[in-house]
Amino acid sequence: MTAVGSGTPSRTVPVAGERLPGAWRLGLARGAMELKLFFRQREQVVFTFAFPIVFLFLFASIFGDDMENTGSTASQYYVASMIAAGIMSTSFQSLGVSIAIERDEHVLRRLRGTPMPPAAYFLGKIWLVLVTGVLETAALLVFGTTLYDVDLPSDITGWLTFGWLFLLGITSCALLGIAISSVPKSGRSATSVVVLPFLVLQFISGVYILIDTVPNWMLTIGSFFPLKWLCQGLRGVFLPQAAASLEPAGSWEYGRAALVLGAWCVGGLVLCLLTFRWKNRKEG
Amino acid sequence: MTQNAAVRVRGLRKRYGGVAAVDGVDLDIARGEVFGILGPNGAGKSTTVEILQGYRTRDGGEVAVLGEDPAAGGREWQAKVGIVWQDGGAAQELTVAETVRHFARYYPRPRDAEEVIALVGLEEKAGSRTKALSGGQRRRLDVALGVIGGPELLLLDEPTTGFDPVARRQFWELIRSLAEEGTTIILTTHYLEEAEALTDRLAVISAGRVVAEGAADTLAGRARARATVRWTEPDGTRRTEETDTPTRTVAELAARFGGGEVPELRVTRPTLEDVYLRLIGERDGQGVAS
Known part of the structure; x- marks a missing residue:
């Protein structure tokens, strides 16, 4: 073969200093784009933010009584519960469903064919989850403090506890969401595959049902997963100390909560690395 | 050679299940x-x-695109x-x-x-x-x-x-x-x-090759293939002649019609479609082309 097109066009001649854009910068760009997409889908916004607030309103109105010897009401219990469920919804449910759909609709395949580093995709998802998770939590807190007299933490220790619970909770649930996105065979079945385990976990982790009412064997199963510990920790942050008497252990067990949530962060990451696929199953 | 080759493929193979989708493809682009x-x-x-x-991924063969695998x-x-x-x-x-x-x-x-x-x-x-x-x-x-x-x-x-x-x-x-x-x-x-x-x-790829x-x-000797000359006789009969020397046929016709127009004269070579159908027909053993 002779010299066909021996000179590459000038626009593709590499110039010193022109490097591949870094994962961090692209992650920010992807995060901005993900948020733009999220807020342009009205139904998704309403579903994500209104769902926990509507549930909080329902549960807090139906079971609003004082809880004996706790110095708090069931309404306040549900504020902590719904914040935990909201965190899991914006991370686990949102990622589990959206990544499955993106895989099915070949969004992932298209990205794989560009020089975008894979890390940028996940960083973008992290930004999306963090921003929506913070907004969701803030909305529930505003609702909870005005309607149900929930007290915000009064000292820095309380806020720090809230901070690490939020971060470990949202990280572990986000990683589990990424992992479960590989389970559905198509984008269409994604919602049911992701929502069912989430619903079950909410029942057995004391989100909808008071923790002292959930049968022990259910709680035992629930305690293998992050949601139970996130709920429990957040009750510690937002309920009076006396309410710890509701807990099976009689205390908030922050140490164990940190341990289980931290273990799920590591385990979830390993699971993601082992199972994440850019193609759907048909394409092997 | 490698500097100027955009693509070089040798003996490319890919199977799905037991079926060979690509069965020994060579390409130089x-x-x-x-x-x-x-x-x-x-x-x-x-x-x-x-x-x-x-x-x-492939199951066998060498592939270089812009010099890289x-x-x-x-x-x-x-x-x-x-x-x-x-x-x-x-x-x-x-x-x-x-x-x-x-x-x-x-x-x-x-x-x-x-x-x-x-x-x-x-x-x-x-x-x-x-x-x-x-x-x-x-x-x-x-x-x-x-x-x-x-x-x-x-x-x-x-x-x-x-x-x-x-x-x-x-x-x-x-x-x-x-x-x-x-x-x-x-x-x-x-x-x-x-x-x-x-x-x-x-x-042209057929059955993975x-x-x-x-x-x-x-393609496939298309330019050298026999030409078909078609015309219509003065009495309205349509005539078709396959020939390796269409120019001579046309010259003879011109002489026969006394230098006037030969009605509906057409000279055709096989179209790409003819060649293509023959190529994939051969592979399928169905003899699509006659």
Whole structure:
């Protein structure tokens, strides 16, 4: 073969200093784009933010009584519960469903064919989850403090506890969401595959049902997963100390909560690395 | 040789289950060429292209695209290879301009987003969301995303499937303008007309093998094949004669008609379609061509 097109066009001649854009910068760009997409889908916004607030309103109105010897009401219990469920919804449910759909609709395949580093995709998802998770939590807190007299933490220790619970909770649930996105065979079945385990976990982790009412064997199963510990920790942050008497252990067990949530962060990451696929199953 | 080869493939093999989809394909494609891969559905065209893209793994053979193995192609390599996907994958809620600008960020030396939007003829739709585009417009957006990084090689898998004739002609113009800029272009198609109009060379793939390779007008001895001369006698009888020497036949006819017009005179060589049907018919053992 002779010299066909021996000179590459000038626009593709590499110039010193022109490097591949870094994962961090692209992650920010992807995060901005993900948020733009999220807020342009009205139904998704309403579903994500209104769902926990509507549930909080329902549960807090139906079971609003004082809880004996706790110095708090069931309404306040549900504020902590719904914040935990909201965190899991914006991370686990949102990622589990959206990544499955993106895989099915070949969004992932298209990205794989560009020089975008894979890390940028996940960083973008992290930004999306963090921003929506913070907004969701803030909305529930505003609702909870005005309607149900929930007290915000009064000292820095309380806020720090809230901070690490939020971060470990949202990280572990986000990683589990990424992992479960590989389970559905198509984008269409994604919602049911992701929502069912989430619903079950909410029942057995004391989100909808008071923790002292959930049968022990259910709680035992629930305690293998992050949601139970996130709920429990957040009750510690937002309920009076006396309410710890509701807990099976009689205390908030922050140490164990940190341990289980931290273990799920590591385990979830390993699971993601082992199972994440850019193609759907048909394409092997 | 390797410096100027855009693609070099030797003995490429890929099996799905027990079935060989690609069964020993060899290809040499030079830089700057527009190369077509033709074949019936299921012949292995898409699989071959997907292996060149680095999207699919192979079971055997050697593949070098721009001097690198696509299976090991890093980000630098991916930045040089543009892919035009056959379906979807662009966010519905982003506008054309937002999508193209966003993809430009992934590349070290992207082309100007506005220029690329104009190149694919979507200026008027730049502010429209992807979900509002027609099928043809969406395909142009796919092309825009394929070329935004300023690729040295562009891979297109059946780019005009589902296009109306006008959209197809416009698309051809787009491909020609990219080729003029020096981009190597590899496309699969099952439209023979398209292959003839666009490609410098083409390969016909049937049952996972290359059964013919060459320029469209000389493919498989097409230019040397027997010509058919057709005319109508003064009494209205239509006549057909197959010959290796059509010029002599026409000269004899001219003499016979006393230098006047020979009614309905036509001289034809086999069309690309004739050649193609014979090629894939031979492989299938069905003898499509007579």
